Structures are given as structure tokens and as C-alpha cells.
Amino acid sequence: NRNYSAFSARINNDLKFNKYLSTSVDASYRRGISKNPVNNPLRAAYLYAPLWSPVWSDGRISGGREGTNVYALVNYGGFNNTWNDYLTGRFSLNFTPIKNLTITGVYAPTIEVIKVKNFSKQVPYYDADDPSLLAGYINGNLTTGLSEVRSERRTTTKQLLANYSAKFNNKHDLSLMVGYEDYYNFYETLGANTDEMELSEYPYLDRGNLSNMTNSGNASEYAYRSWFGRVTYDFEDRYLFQANARFDQSSRFHKDHRLGFFPSFSAGWIISEEKFFQDLNIKPLSFFKLRGSWGSLGNERIGNYAYQSVMGFTNTLFLDNGNIVSKNTAAQRDYNIMDITWETTETWNLGVDINFFNDRLSLNGDLYKKKTRDMLLDLQIPIYMGYGNPSQNAGLMSTKGWDLQVNWRDKIKDFTYSLSFNISDYKSVMGDLSGTVFDGATRIMEGGEYAEWYGYKSDGLFLTQDDIDNSPVLNSSVKVGDVKYIDISGPDGVPDGIISPEYDRVLLGGSLPRYIYGGNINLGYKNFDLGITFQGVGKQNSRITQDMVWQTSAWHTFPDFIDGNYFSHYNSDEENAKARFPRLSQIGADGNNYLMSDFWLISGSYFRLKNVVLGYTLPKSAVNWMKLSSVRVYASASDLFSIDNFPKGWDPEVSTGGSSYITKAFNFGVSVKF
Numbered sequence: 001n002r003n004y005s006a007f008s009a010r011i012n013n014d015l016k017f018n019k020y021l022s023t024s025v026d027a028s029y030r031r032g033i034s035k036n037p038v039n040n041p042l043r044a045a046y047l048y049a050p051l052w053s054p055v056w057s058d059g060r061i062s063g064g065r066e067g068t069n070v071y072a073l074v075n076y077g078g079f080n081n082t083w084n085d086y087l088t089g090r091f092s093l094n095f096t097p098i099k100n101l102t103i104t105g106v107y108a109p110t111i112e113v114i115k116v117k118n119f120s121k122q123v124p125y126y127d128a129d130d131p132s133l134l135a136g137y138i139n140g141n142l143t144t145g146l147s148e149v150r151s152e153r154r155t156t157t158k159q160l161l162a163n164y165s166a167k168f169n170n171k172h173d174l175s176l177m178v179g180y181e182d183y184y185n186f187y188e189t190l191g192a193n194t195d196e197m198e199l200s201e202y203p204y205l206d207r208g209n210l211s212n213m214t215n216s217g218n219a220s221e222y223a224y225r226s227w228f229g230r231v232t233y234d235f236e237d238r239y240l241f242q243a244n245a246r247f248d249q250s251s252r253f254h255k256d257h258r259l260g261f262f263p264s265f266s267a268g269w270i271i272s273e274e275k276f277f278q279d280l281n282i283k284p285l286s287f288f289k290l291r292g293s294w295g296s297l298g299n300e301r302i303g304n305y306a307y308q309s310v311m312g313f314t315n316t317l318f319l320d321n322g323n324i325v326s327k328n329t330a331a332q333r334d335y336n337i338m339d340i341t342w343e344t345t346e347t348w349n350l351g352v353d354i355n356f357f358n359d360r361l362s363l364n365g366d367l368y369k370k371k372t373r374d375m376l377l378d379l380q381i382p383i384y385m386g387y388g389n390p391s392q393n394a395g396l397m398s399t400k401g402w403d404l405q406v407n408w409r410d411k412i413k414d415f416t417y418s419l420s421f422n423i424s425d426y427k428s429v430m431g432d433l434s435g436t437v438f439d440g441a442t443r444i445m446e447g448g449e450y451a452e453w454y455g456y457k458s459d460g461l462f463l464t465q466d467d468i469d470n471s472p473v474l475n476s477s478v479k480v481g482d483v484k485y486i487d488i489s490g491p492d493g494v495p496d497g498i499i500s501p502e503y504d505r506v507l508l509g510g511s512l513p514r515y516i517y518g519g520n521i522n523l524g525y526k527n528f529d530l531g532i533t534f535q536g537v538g539k540q541n542s543r544i545t546q547d548m549v550w551q552t553s554a555w556h557t558f559p560d561f562i563d564g565n566y567f568s569h570y571n572s573d574e575e576n577a578k579a580r581f582p583r584l585s586q587i588g589a590d591g592n593n594y595l596m597s598d599f600w601l602i603s604g605s606y607f608r609l610k611n612v613v614l615g616y617t618l619p620k621s622a623v624n625w626m627k628l629s630s631v632r633v634y635a636s637a638s639d640l641f642s643i644d645n646f647p648k649g650w651d652p653e654v655s656t657g658g659s660s661y662i663t664k665a666f667n668f669g670v671s672v673k674f
Helices: 041-047 070-076 275-280 465-469 573-577 586-593 620-626
Strands: 003-016 021-036 078-095 101-120 124-126 134-137 145-168 172-194 213-235 239-250 259-270 285-299 311-320 323-332 343-356 361-373 376-378 391-393 395-412 415-433 437-439 442-444 452-456 458-461 483-485 505-510 514-525 528-539 541-543 601-603 606-617 630-644 665-673
Touching (some): 239 285
Antiparallel strands (some): 172 213, 311 323, 528 606, 541 601, 606 630
């Protein structure tokens, strides 16, 4: 019951009035319509065992398992539809007053309008034997409700650019550019919803329940402006130099702290163009270039009003002369720091580009080091202050990394092929911080890696009651078969015989991927072509989430890899000693077993065959009579398989700290060019 349709149109016009003046007028429009049921059945397919029929033998809706029936929700529970309209334009005017100098003005507006309509219909089900006897309503849709949202986003970009380029004595290439840009973004949304509607087939708010209606609305805006320039110079295609500078201002900072200056420089030396190198006559080597750069970039991606004392409004219940009344109230919810400013990252880079065998083999390598200062972090503040954690310039981070890419391409008669492989790695370590950033199961703290796992150290499972009686525990509900944690420290800096979140949680290793790699294989023979794409991660500490192994309702099913691999009193002592997972207990799950610890960390490395495309291009003789340029038919398959350590069915690309199912996709199509 899912459907997506789209319509798009584009207009591109280039007009030249005379040798001094020309213009470009580009515009595009896209409309997308997404129609979905109110419930996504994928999660239910994983949670629920196939033990309860969704319909009775005569086709009527059944109650499923105690009123839970995803089939009924998907087919009869209403809809969640979205309409999206996106219009963009770009209008430029080019003026060339003298040779080699072009002055360009650009105006580029966009507007996006989104309409969302969620209509959740009450779904009744009746007795199996008596079709007239109402047995209840399907869980999740016990009432009929309607929610509607309208939003609009408008942006405007304006630019003024001047470009000058010239070549002197056939040796010196020089280009200069200066420019100005400003950007404005305005977003506004309104919403209304109602519940317990009387009419289940009328999805409009004018029939809403007057005693159960709410509305909402808000708006936000931000802007920036930039002045920038660039100088590029090369001498005889051997010595290359470029310098950039930009001044940026952002409305996300106070007017006294908005300005940031970010320069950069780069240089290159094409050694293979030097006479002394050519005299060496190193035949396999066809190109050799060394390059280096230094530059700084600014980051201002925080909330739009982080430096301001923003008041939040809500309705609060008061007792007024014995009557409970609702009053409009306001309060500052987030602590603000007025002098926050740009986060700055400085990068040093050394690189080499080498080609062999008439450029059939190419290697590109980079070493880099980054230093980020004045990091914009939401550091923890004392809870008793009553505010949310503020954004502030509070940290240093050092990053070291490298990139390597290797390409090979060749042709043997009618057979062409190319191979490409890339791999990269980096590690970020936090320097001086003014506090700690708590982000669920990860922490940003001094001396640790960026977003490092933070939790308890484990020591297997409790196998006997004696083990529990003689070990520190997290709480009194810990039983045999629960995860056993190590007592790291206490108030005095030494183990205190108690497992506590204050003293026994430690850094457990980085959560970010290492040795990220990917590649492409492209083969062609006459009119046939085959493309293969793969990717993977060589090293990563990944987390098995509770969602993957334990369901929070007593009648949810368990994944098959749990069966026979968890602690149970029905097992022998030898079987329990080998158990990978703790006992199946709601109390144990909530209070002890599924807290963040290294018990749930696994190797997140993986290899994935990402995409395979097989195509055939019809011969010219077969398409010329149709007045066509080319016709290609193709078939593609995505995510065919993955080699990893995650539970079967889970996506290793997005399963770090979260969970998502892996899906395969098969497509067949025809590409026609006129």
C-alpha cells in the first residue's frame, strides 16, 4: 500500500545580447506525492511470530494477538500522505567590459511547500463466530484521528562575482576572482490535529472533535554573508599555486561575534614536466605530481538562536479558587551563551599523484592532519540549574588520517575494463575540554576519541548464586544469568564493592569506522556492459542493540540466533557456561542486562556487494529508424549480500548505536536518448 509518484520540469536558457552582455535563466519544478499506510509493517514482521491469523476464515478482520493486527492497520487503518512542491530558479547576468574580465550577478531563489495529512482510522474487529458481536478495536487505532501539517521554506541566494584570467608569454597563467554572497533562509510551519472523530471516512478538520483539537505553529530564519577571493597561478604547467581567503558572517552568532576569517593556500609541483626528470627516461612512469596545502574552514551549524535567551510557551494547569484552569506560561528552557562564535578547523595536507603505463594505472595518496579549535559542543551543565545544555566554544580536537586511491583502465580489442579501489582512515582525539558531552551511549571527553563508547566493563554472566553473593552488583534485582559487571572504582578512587554509573563506567573504544574502503569494477564487451560496486569497513566497534536481540513485550518473538544460545535454568551447566546471551527476563533487561557495556560490542567490520548493473545498448542500426540517439536496456541489483558480524538481516552501515533492516532491490529499465 505504498506509492510514490513524481513530476519534474526544467528550463535552461542562455542568451547573448552582444559581445559585452549575456544572461542565463534556469528554472526547475518538482512535485512529489508519497502515499503510505499509517503503520510500517516491517518492524512488526520482525517482532511478531506468525501464530495468529489476521483474518477469520470468512475474510473478516480478526483481533490478531489480543487486538494487535498489523495487517488490519496497513489495509484499513488510514493513510499518511505527503505532497511536496519544490521550485528553484537561477538568474545570472554576465558583463564583460574588457578582455579576460567577466562580472557576474546571480539571483537564485527557491521555495518548497510541503503538505502532510495523517488520517488514522478506527479499525473494529468482530467475534469469530458472531459477525454482529463487536469484540474490540485494533491496537494503535482505537480511535479515529486526523493530523495535518503545512510548511513552507523560502531561500534566496545573491552573488556578485568578478573573474579575471590571462596568460603571459605562454608561460604564466594567472586567474583572479573576488566575490560577495549572501543567503537567507525562512521556514514556517503550522499544524492541527484532532482525535476521537465521529466520522471515520471523512478526513477533514471541519468535522474534528471540538473537545479534542490542538494546533501548533512556528517559524525560524537565518542568514549569512561572505566576501571571498582567490588567486591561481601556474608556470609552464609545472609549478602551481592557489591562495583563497574568505570573510564569513552568520546570524547564528551575536552581532559582535559573527565575523570569521578563513584563509587557505595550496601548491603543486608536476615533476614529470621537468626536463631533468624526462631525461631519466623512466618509461613506466607517465605522470608525477607532489602537492601540499594548508587551510582553515569555519563551522556554524548550531541552532538558529543559540546565543539568545529564547522563551518557550506552553499551557499549564493552575488551581484558581478551587477550579482547575489552563493558563499560558513562558520560560527560558535552554541556557544561552552570548559570545559563542565560529568553530575553526585547520588542515595540513600532503599528497602525491602518480600515473604509470601511459596513464592506465594511477595512484593518488594523501596524508592530512586537522586541528579543530573552539568546537561548538553542548557541554553538560548541572541539572539543578534547570536549563538545557548550551552550545559553547569549548574544545580542541586533533585528527590524523590518510586516503589512497588506485585506478586501472585498459582496452583489449572489443573488450574494455576498469578497476578502482579506495581506502581511507582517520582518528580524532579530544584535547582540552571545558566539560563532557553526553550523547546516549557515547561521550565526548578529554583524552578520548570523538564519540567514544562509554559504559560498563563486563565479565561474562553470573552463573551461580554464590557468584552473585560474592560480587558487586548494580541492584538487588540481579539474578543468575544476568550480565556481570566489573567494579572499576568508587568515591575514593578504588573499587568500593558496588557497581554504580558514577564510578564504574569508562571509555570503551571509538564508535566511528576505521579503514573505510570501496571500489568499482566496470567491464564492457561490444554493446554489453557490467558494473560492480562494493564497499566496506575494515575496523569498527559496533553495538548490538537491545532491539536486535530482546523485545520489550512478553509475547514478542525472539530472533532465531538467540534460540539455544541464552542462559536458561533448563540448560546444563556446560551449556550455560557457553551461553552468549543473558537470561530472558523483562526485569533483568530493564535493570541490568542491556545497559551500555562492552558485553554488546562486536567487530563492526563488513564487506558489502553494493550494486551490480548489467546493460545492453542496441546497435545504431536498430535505433536509427526510430530517430533515436541510443537505447539501452539494463537490470540492476542492490545490496545482494554482506559479510559481517551483525545478526542476520540487520544493516551494518547504519546499525552503529541504532538499528535498521537491510533490504535488497532489483530494477529493470530502459534508457532512451533522443
